[in-house]
Amino acid sequence: MSDYKIIFSGPVGAGKTTAIQSISDILPVTTDEQASDMTRNLKNGTTVAMDYGLIKLPGTERIHLYGTPGQERFDFMWEILSNGGIGLVLLINNQRPDPFGDLHFFLNAFQAFIKQGKVVIGVTRMDQAEMPRIEDYHLQLENSGVKIPVFDIDARIRKDVSILLEALLYSLDPGIEE
Amino acid sequence: MSDQQASPIRVAAIGMDQRQRNALVMLFNSHCHKRYILVEEESSEICIIDLDLYGGERLWQEFRQRHPDRPLILASLKPRQVENGHTLFVKKPIPIIQLMNAIGQLSQTLNNRTAEQQIDPVASPETTPSLPQKPRHPAAPVTRKVASLMTEAQETVFIGTSPDIDPDNQQQLAKIYYDPQHYLQGHVQQALNQATRYNKNVTIEGPWPAIDLIIANQQIMVDAGEKHLRPFCTVPDATREVELRFHEQHKPTTGRKEYSVYAFIWQLALWASRGRLPSGTNLNQPIYLRRWPNFSRLVVTPHALAIAALWSRNPRSLIDTANSLGISQRYVFAFYSAAHALQLAGETRRAVDTLLEPPVIEQAKHRGLFSKLLNRLRG
Numbered sequence: 001m002s003d004y005k006i007i008f009s010g011p012v013g014a015g016k017t018t019a020i021q022s023i024s025d026i027l028p029v030t031t032d033e034q035a036s037d038m039t040r041n042l043k044n045g046t047t048v049a050m051d052y053g054l055i056k057l058p059g060t061e062r063i064h065l066y067g068t069p070g071q072e073r074f075d076f077m078w079e080i081l082s083n084g085g086i087g088l089v090l091l092i093n094n095q096r097p098d099p100f101g102d103l104h105f106f107l108n109a110f111q112a113f114i115k116q117g118k119v120v121i122g123v124t125r126m127d128q129a130e131m132p133r134i135e136d137y138h139l140q141l142e143n144s145g146v147k148i149p150v151f152d153i154d155a156r157i158r159k160d161v162s163i164l165l166e167a168l169l170y171s172l173d174p175g176i177e178e
Numbered sequence: 179m180s181d182q183q184a185s186p187i188r189v190a191a192i193g194m195d196q197r198q199r200n201a202l203v204m205l206f207n208s209h210c211h212k213r214y215i216l217v218e219e220e221s222s223e224i225c226i227i228d229l230d231l232y233g234g235e236r237l238w239q240e241f242r243q244r245h246p247d248r249p250l251i252l253a254s255l256k257p258r259q260v261e262n263g264h265t266l267f268v269k270k271p272i273p274i275i276q277l278m279n280a281i282g283q284l285s286q287t288l289n290n291r292t293a294e295q296q297i298d299p300v301a302s303p304e305t306t307p308s309l310p311q312k313p314r315h316p317a318a319p320v321t322r323k324v325a326s327l328m329t330e331a332q333e334t335v336f337i338g339t340s341p342d343i344d345p346d347n348q349q350q351l352a353k354i355y356y357d358p359q360h361y362l363q364g365h366v367q368q369a370l371n372q373a374t375r376y377n378k379n380v381t382i383e384g385p386w387p388a389i390d391l392i393i394a395n396q397q398i399m400v401d402a403g404e405k406h407l408r409p410f411c412t413v414p415d416a417t418r419e420v421e422l423r424f425h426e427q428h429k430p431t432t433g434r435k436e437y438s439v440y441a442f443i444w445q446l447a448l449w450a451s452r453g454r455l456p457s458g459t460n461l462n463q464p465i466y467l468r469r470w471p472n473f474s475r476l477v478v479t480p481h482a483l484a485i486a487a488l489w490s491r492n493p494r495s496l497i498d499t500a501n502s503l504g505i506s507q508r509y510v511f512a513f514y515s516a517a518h519a520l521q522l523a524g525e526t527r528r529a530v531d532t533l534l535e536p537p538v539i540e541q542a543k544h545r546g547l548f549s550k551l552l553n554r555l556r557g
Contacts, residue, residue, distance in 0.1 A: 004547060023555070057550045069201065079274045086544070109271040122474075130395075138469045147467065147490035151474035160474050162555045163483075167473065169552055170487035173542035175503065176549050178481075178556075 005064040006165070007082045008051070009110065010091035011102045015124040015155030016067040017051045019091060022161045024053025024065060078109060087118040087168045091155065092137075095125040099132060100140050107144065117146045120168040122153040122160070186215040187285055190222030193237045198228070209274060214281060222248070224284045229254035230270070249284035251277070263287065333480060335408075338452035342507045345461050345497055354511065355457040360414040361450035362386065363519060366398075366443055369422050379428045383421040386410040391439060392428050398442040399434045411449040444476050444516045451515035453508030455496070463525040464493035464536070465514060471522055479516070481509045486517075493526045494536045502539055 008016040051067030066081045082088065088110050092099050103121070113119045123137060137150045149167040153160035169176055189206070191199050199216060206214045219225060225245075227238050229252055238252065250265045252258065253272055260267050264287055266280045328336060343350035358364040365382055366389070373380045373393045382389040387402035400407060437445075455461075467489035473482065484503050488494060496514060500507045517523035542548060 002547075004544070055551065055554060057547070057554055059550075061547055061550065063551055078271060133396075134472045135469075147469060149470040149473070149486075151470075151472055153474050163474050163478070165555055166483055166552060167470070167487070169548045170483045171490070173539070173545050173548055174484045174487035174491070175539040175541060176484070176545060176552055178549075178552060 002061045003064060004061070005066055005081075005085050006087055006089060006168070007066050007068065007078075007085045007113075008089045008091065009068040009078060009082075009106055011093055011096060011106070013096070013125075014091035014093040014102075015122075015153075016091055018155040019089065019122070019153075019161045020051050020053040020065045020067050022155060022158045023055065023165070025056045026054045082110065082113070085113070085118075087120070087172060088113040089120055089122065089164055089168065091122045091124055091153075093125050094123050094132070095129040099123075100137075103137065103140060107141075114144060114146065114148075117148075117171050118168070119148055120164050120171065121148055121150040122155070122164045123150065124153060124155050126152045127154070186213055187281070187288070188217040188221055188223045189214050189281065190217055190219040190225045192219055192225050192227045192241055193231050193234065194226075194228060202226075205274065205277075210278065223288055224249045224251065224281060226251045226253065228270075229258070249287050251280045251284065328478065328480060332477075336448040336452070336477065337479060337508050337512045338454075340453050340508050342500070351461075354454050354507075355459070356414070356450060356452075356454045357457045358447065358450060358515075358519065361446070362411045363443065363446040363450045365420050366391075366446055367519065370439060370443070372422060373424070376424060378424040378426060381423045381425065383423060384410070384419065390428065390434075396439045398437040398439050399431075400437070401434055403435055404445075408449055411446050412452070438475060440472070440520055441475050441477075443519050444471070447516040447519035448477060448479065448512060451512055453512045454515065455511045456515055456518055459496070459514070459518075460525055461497050462495050464495050465489055465499070465523055466493040466526050467517065468522050468524070471517060471520065476516075479509060479512050481505045482513045485510055485513050488539070489523065492536050498536060502536075 008019055010016055051065075053065035053067075055063040055065065057063065063086070066085075068078045068081055090103075090106050090110070092103050092106075096102055107114055107119075110119065121137065121141075123134060134150055134152055141148050141150070149164070149171060151160070151164055151167070153164055155161060189202070191202055194202075203216050206212070206216060225241065225248060227241060227250065228234060229238065231237070234254075238250075241248075241250065247264055252260055252265060252267050253270050254267070255270045257269055258267050264284070266283060268276050268280050340354070343354055345351065358367065362384075365384070369380045369382050369391055373391050377393060379393055380391045382391065387400055387406055389401075390399040391397075392399065467486060470486050470490060471482075473486075481503060484505075485499060488499060488503065494502065496510050497507070500510045503510075514523055
């Protein structure tokens with residue numbers, strides 16, 4: 001059996017748990033518990049150690065989907081989870097006070113993925129906060145050295161999460177056969 | 179564990195809640211071969227404080243009053259100059275290797291103290307063990323709107339069925355161009371340019387259902403669905419009587435179809451293009467992609483993601499793109515027309531881009547896996 005993994009990261013309330021739920025073949029394992037601090041206003045539960053989902057492929061191959069804890073203080077977990085990952089799905093909550101601050105914080109934390117072009121960015125909650133726009137995110141990324149796909153997504157909608165992952169796969173290899 | 183084996187180093191997480199503690203336990207179990215164990219402060223040998231916690235600074239000061247010499251790791255997003263023999267700083271986000279190095283370094287401090295205490299029995303109560311201790315583990319660092327994919331019927335509508343052409347055949351070449359200015363696409367693009375310049379809303383009046391562009395929201399409101407609108411988008415010169423009426427106020431009305439202005443122009447360009455190119459496009463000039471289109475809110479033409487990924491790496495001509503990806507030219511032409519309409523793609527002007535042949539697409543190690551996953555996602 002061959003196992004691979006894709007990492008979902010981003011600040012609290014960005015929709016990592018929901019995104020994994022949207023595309024997982026199994027009922028996702030989530031370690032959410034009742035939020036007890038600053039995250040309480042953002043979501044009812046916040047991820048403790050990690051979220052986990054799975055995509056089963058024909059044959060024996062499986063794609064494990066790991067969601068990093070949303071809170072910055074769990075950051076040392078990110079490296080554990082991301083080691084050996086195919087790529088990174090970074091979700092940014094447009095409703096947070098400083099989404100660009102979040103963007104740069106997470107890009108800095110996952111520099112290895114960025115340098116290898118193994119990242120896609122999904123901006124969530126744009127229906128509730130229209131600004132900044134997707135173009136503004138691209139301006140923020142101009143100095144990254146790679147053209148990163150940035151899509152406006154609703155993590156509850158499978159097609160949105162799916163196209164984000166498709167963009168990740170094509171970024172890794174534009175010659176994939178459909 | 180035999181007596182010869184060292185007991186794990188006891189680490190405490192001061193002021194951290196259960197979730198942080200869980201994360202540390204997971205780290206110790208998965209990466210540290212049980213050399214460290216999370217305990218309460220009273221029985222700990224090394225402690226960790228996250229200064230970014232509420233009251234983190236106070237926790238640190240109080241901790242030092244209680245334990246002046248106990249090895250301590252401080253973590254924060256902001257760099258701090260706090261290091262001394264028994265206090266180390268690690269900047270968040272903390273790479274595992276740094277955290278392990280810090281714990282390892284402080285373990286060595288503990289080892290040294292143990293050795294000194296065995297020589298000098300008058301040691302501080304803080305670090306004097308009640309029982310003789312074996313040296314700990316060596317302090318060596320641990321080395322370790324929803325995206326819309328096309329149906330077949332849509333593909334015919336948006337892309338057409340034109341066969342590939344020979345770029346050297348002038349007859350065939352003449353058939354692959356269209357002039358956006360002769361289509362509704364051109365009128366809406368012109369309206370957007372002027373509305374942006376004057377910062378006013380605009381109504382595009384003609385034989386088609388009323389089209390309003392609300393500049394502040396970057397939004398298009400149309401009085402009819404796509405079925406009624408499309409005929410006006412696919413026929414050149416559907417009217418020569420187009421009026422742009424500018425206005426400050428927009429009266430919202432119900433029952434109208436709403437689009438993002440970019441998604442609307444993208445769609446009009448696809449309808450007008452039908453697998454052709456804006457007139458004047460040079461087939462042999464490399465094409466650059468300024469940035470990825472927001473595909474989750476656009477009609478995604480076949481192979482659009484592959485083309486975008488390819489152009490985001492290097493500029494590449496339209497013909498070479500089709501050949502490199504092994505796809506029909508009309509897919510490349512359609513995507514270019516739509517991306518060009520949004521000013522996301524264009525011909526390069528730099529001499530360097532035509533100097534060298536674009537590199538062949540390097541096959542990823544896991545291409546087969548990616549292909550399976552792609553089909554699974556689309557299934």
